[in-house]
Amino acid sequence: MATTLTGGNPHIVQLPTTPPSSGGCDPRAIVQQWFNALQAQLSQPDSIDLKYLFHAESWWRDMLALDWDMRTLHTSAEIQNFLRKCQAQVQLSGFKLQDQGKWQPKVEQVVDGLSWVSSMFFFETAVGKGSGMIRLTQGADECWRAYAVYTSLQEMTGAEEPIGKRRAAGTTESMPGGLASGTWIERRERQKEFLDSEPTVLVVGAGQAGLNIGARLQSLGLSCLIVDKHERVGDNWRKRYRTLVTHDPAEFTHMAYLPFPQNWPQFTPKDKLGDWFEAYASILELNVWVKTSVASAEYNDATAEWKVNVTRGDGSSRTLRPRHVVWCTGHSGEARIPSFPNQESFQGTVYHGSQHTDASDSDVRGKKVIVVGTGNSGHDIAQNYYENGADVTMLQRSGTYVITAEKGVFMMHEGMHEDGGPPTEECDIVSESLPFPVQFALGVHNTKRFAAAEKETLDGLRKAGFQLDFGVDGAGIARAYMTRGGGYYIDVGCSQLIIDGKIKVKHSPRGITGFGPRELCLEDGSTLPADIVVLATGYDNMRTTVRKVLGDKVADRCQDVWDLDNEGELRGMWRPSGHPGFYYFGGNLALCRVYSKFLAFQIKAVETGLSTGNRQY
Structure with missing residues (x-):
């Protein structure tokens, strides 16, 4: 019975073979x-x-x-x-x-x-x-x-969450200090502004990562302040491109403690999700300062304390002294924007996909639009331009994994996070219970199963000139996400447009050499006429954002984020970052729900003296 690591690529394992079941076992x-x-x-x-x-x-x-x-x-x-x-x-x-x-x-x-x-x-x-x-x-x-x-x-033990039979009484008399310390709303106003104390944990970013970890920390009795640069909680989703809808189904994307209502749509429009985040912060009594940015941060090793200067929307500043900082600015937070020779001479428009709002912002009918990149954003943006009358070409450098929201995504969650399925808490335990290398090995088999169910779509894409890539070892979407953070498309309609020839595909394995006045020049010597070029070229490591905001002194002590470490765990994320008292936290909604519990426990362990919170990488 063998399960071996093979050479060439790390964490590729061969699943064991077992004797045929004799049946009748207990x-x-x-x-x-x-x-x-x-x-x-x-x-x-x-x-x-x-x-x-x-x-x-x-x-x-x-x-x-x-x-x-x-x-x-x-x-x-x-x-x-x-x-x-x-x-x-x-x-x-x-x-x-x-x-x-x-x-x-x-x-x-x-x-x-x-x-x-x-x-x-x-x-x-x-x-x-x-x-x-x-x-x-x-x-x-x-x-x-x-x-x-x-x-x-x-x-x-001793920090049990106040849920179920342990929920707080809620009466004024049961609160510390009784009525003399104020009613619930009077206390909340002081708590939100931290007028009487410093937050133990400062969370930067109020998206799904910041809200989930904030809720978990407060349930463990740790005071937590969440700051966000936007005007409202949820704006990190509201301000994305107009047609964005989540690609993961509702039962998979619940938030900690507060699942979506049973009549919630299967896939959530971005503005609806933003409103849910805003309501979530209010219902769970999270302390959030919006229109607030981190101006600087220094860590004192001797006192194990941060000094963080923040600037608020009214122009005022505040110096905070938390013991922990959780960085929740988004795994896809810092745009990776390449530049090319002669780009300044291009007479059209060039922008990164993160800046896309909606093709209807101007009249694009008949315009030549080149979308560089074939991940989720690239496909969504290409579809958006086509639906507004543009002549769209997607520029593909290497193959992309494609799975459909209609079939493959639901097959991924069969028997788990699905309507009528087991409790979410149990599904979370089971879904994370196998080591990532083993999950990837099983993914090879599941990817083949998904491909068989989606054969018509995949064959149509190949015929249209779209190159498919099933990932390292053929492991598909899970490995692509956990090691690259991208390299796939969850199809919500663009694939059929490609199959029908309504959106064209140009394969350019050696990439772009530069711009002409009205064209994009490729390595093979060909050119593509262009009025608009959208660079759907992905995002940098979260460490880039840390360096940009907090400076080299902090960033140099952190490690890079994402991909697997030597053991097979995700590097840097949801765990010690390399810098004491500093943690990266991010991922999709489901991962933020699951791993927020574990990061909150790690911070609680430091505060109770059970752990130093440090790990040398």
């Missing part, structure tokens, strides 16, 4: 026996021996249950050494199997040649309670051993 008995044996080993931390419990090529992904960081451990030897090192302090114990719902112990036929017994489980540690997933597979000796284990901290 999944609950198999999993319970395994946990009984694990608990026996954990009771003797210094001599833990996992050779009968794990395959040689096994995985353990941990979200803060064993270490105050996100870790992926590969091979039984590495897992054994890690447990020997941490178990005496962590005290992992009290394993209990899921006894209801979809993720009770069961046999799963995962892909051809691979089946496993899986179950959700619950556990305790010295600092709280957690949830996880176990996948057991049979080897040639027919013994059941762990292929993949996931542990995640879900609750910190």
Whole structure:
């Protein structure tokens, strides 16, 4: 049974093969026996021996249950050494199997040649309670051993979230100081302005990242101020191009604590989402200062405290002294804008896709429009220009992965984040429970399945000259997003326009050499007539924004963001950044919901003395 890292590309693994299922097994008995044996080993931390419990090529992904960081451990030897090192302090114990719902112990036929017994489980540690997933597979000796284990901290003892039966009473008498300290609204006005205290955490940016992490922090009892440069909460979506609609379905994109209503549209228009963000901030009592920008920031290593100067909309300034700064300016926040020879002599219009509002802002009928780039934004902008009468050509340098919102996207969420599916909290645990390299390996099989369902669309694109790329190892969208942050298009209508020849495609693998007065010049010697050129060329690393706003001293201590580190976890994001007291936070709505809990726990652990919050990269 082999699961190996192969050369050439990092984190490409071969899934194991398992014996044909003999049937008639008792999944609950198999999993319970395994946990009984694990608990026996954990009771003797210094001599833990996992050779009968794990395959040689096994995985353990941990979200803060064993270490105050996100870790992926590969091979039984590495897992054994890690447990020997941490178990005496962590005290992992009290394993209990899921006894209801979809993720009770069961046999799963995962892909051809691979089946496993899986179950959700619950556990305790010295600092709280957690949830996880176990996948057991049979080897040639027919013994059941762990292929993949996931542990995640879900609750910190002494800092339980005030939800359900623990919700606050809400009466004036139950609030600290009683009526003498004011009514709820009087307290809120002082809290929002931080007239009596400093925020423990300063969050920069009030999009899905800032709002989710702000809600999580406040539920853990940490004072938090969110600042945003826009006029209103939600403007980071409202001010995007006019036709933008989310490409992920509603059940996948809920926010922490407050899911969308059941009559919410499947895909959310940008302005509607912006209004939801504004309501969310109010309902969850988040402290947000809009029209506020960070002017400067310095960190004092001796006091573990920031000095942050902010400028507010009325021209006033304020110096804040938080212990933590969470940078939520957007994974796609800083536009990557290339320049080309003779661009200044071009007599048409050139702009980056981030500056696009709507093609109807001017009369573009009959105009020659070149969209450089074939990701989500490039397609949406090309479609917008076509629908307003322009003659549109998309310039494609390399292949793009295409999946349709109509079929493939819903296939991705089958049995998980979908209408009538299991609770979101359980789906979140399961969806993050496999290490990214294993997720990518499974993605190879799923990508083939999606392609078969979308064959007509993909064949039509190929015939139209659009080049497809199914990604490294053929792993499709998940790997493209987690390693590149792009390189794909979720089709909401533009593909058919390409297939029908209504939007043209020009393939130029060697790119652009420059501009002429009325044309774009390509490396192959050809030219494209152009009145308008839109550079849908993507965005820079978030570290670029940090350097631009906070300067080199801070940015030099941070690491770059995104792509996988040596272990297979996402680099820099949702975890220590390299700079003490500074964290990057971003991603789509679902990832911000899931990982906001873990980042909030990390900050709480620092504040309670359980962690230093630092990790050397």
